[in-house]
Amino acid sequence: MTQVTMTVNGKAASGDVPGETLLSDFLREHLRLTGTHVGCDTSQCGACVVHVDGKAVKSCTVLAASLDGAEVTTVEGLANGELHPMQVAFNDNHGLQCGFCTPGMIMSGIDMVNRYKTEGRELTEEAIRHELEGNICRCTGYHNIVRSIKDAAASM
């Protein structure tokens, strides 16, 4: 067991976790934050993406025990009285069908917009498609997801 204290969506969250507990399990089972989805066993689908210290990571491929002192943001932590611009854009552009991949798409979308803004690079449609390589959607065919992220980038 490892004693960890992290900040999840702005609130302190601590607990004794077994070494093998994945961040995705810690979020879903210990904190009951089930917005973070688990869609595969192979670290490939991206449904589980959250932000750790401001960077997109696959929560199914990080040990909770390694995150003492970390700041974690999940999809539940985005809306602040009103929806985050990325959430609004997915709604407006019909960026989801079943919604299973959506939490990961939204967290990856915010991460790429933030990175490109910081680096002063233009987030073109081609760049969005390239950046989404680690997020798989079995419903939408991606077009509306790309549109949503492009739309949100303009208002973030």
Add this chain to the structure above:
Amino acid sequence: MYAVNYHKPASIEDAVAAIGGAEEAKILAGGQTLLPTMKQHLAAPSDVVDVRGISGMTDIAVRGDTVTIGAAATHAAVAASSEVDTVCPALATLAAGIGDPAVRHMGTIGGSIANNDPAADYPAGLLGLGATIVTNQREIAADDFFTGMFTTALEDGEIITAVSVGKPDRAGYAKFRNPASRYAMVGVFVAQTGSGVRVAVTGAGEDGVFRHAGLEAALSSNWSSEAVDGVDVGSDGLMSDIHASADYRAHLIKVMAKRAAAAS
């Protein structure tokens, strides 16, 4: 995942002690290979020893014409590093093309080369550049480090602390990505270095990353894609799998070598 004890030592000494005191320890860095393997029960260590808390392990520094990259530097950090860019922009480009953004935020250079996946990118970059791999025990030339598919010269429990790369006169990398996994179906790194032209091929060899003497000779006499045209790249010793036959990989080696030379 099976039960495992987690350790996060702050020094090499403590890491060595944690590894030595465990029944079967595995070093953990970014976890982007080890954790999926453990989830599938293909690895079941009793303990994991996380090397990311060891001081200096994520530093990147330039001295003279050499950049030294801490073993726990992430792919994203290498891709964005101005130090790496001044010494070898091709290595930064290589790091920027590994996996996807979330994998690059966690995966590390030390983890990638310790794993020596036959389709991984860094082995081609480090072999192509004639890099030096620094461990807690010794320095190992890249030529001696990558010894076969998923195998390296590392002893049990030996910890990579850094990788040093000297400035090449020029270098380039091109990979043909497996469209599903984004690993290299074939990746070729070409470099003109103080010790001659070096060409390293990943994704293709049955024994993992390898240097190609024919391409090295051709590019030494004439650094151009036309020079590559005249090289006979055979399919002996190349992998055949559901993604590509050995013949197709042989063809891709030439195409990637041309693109890499053109990108340098």
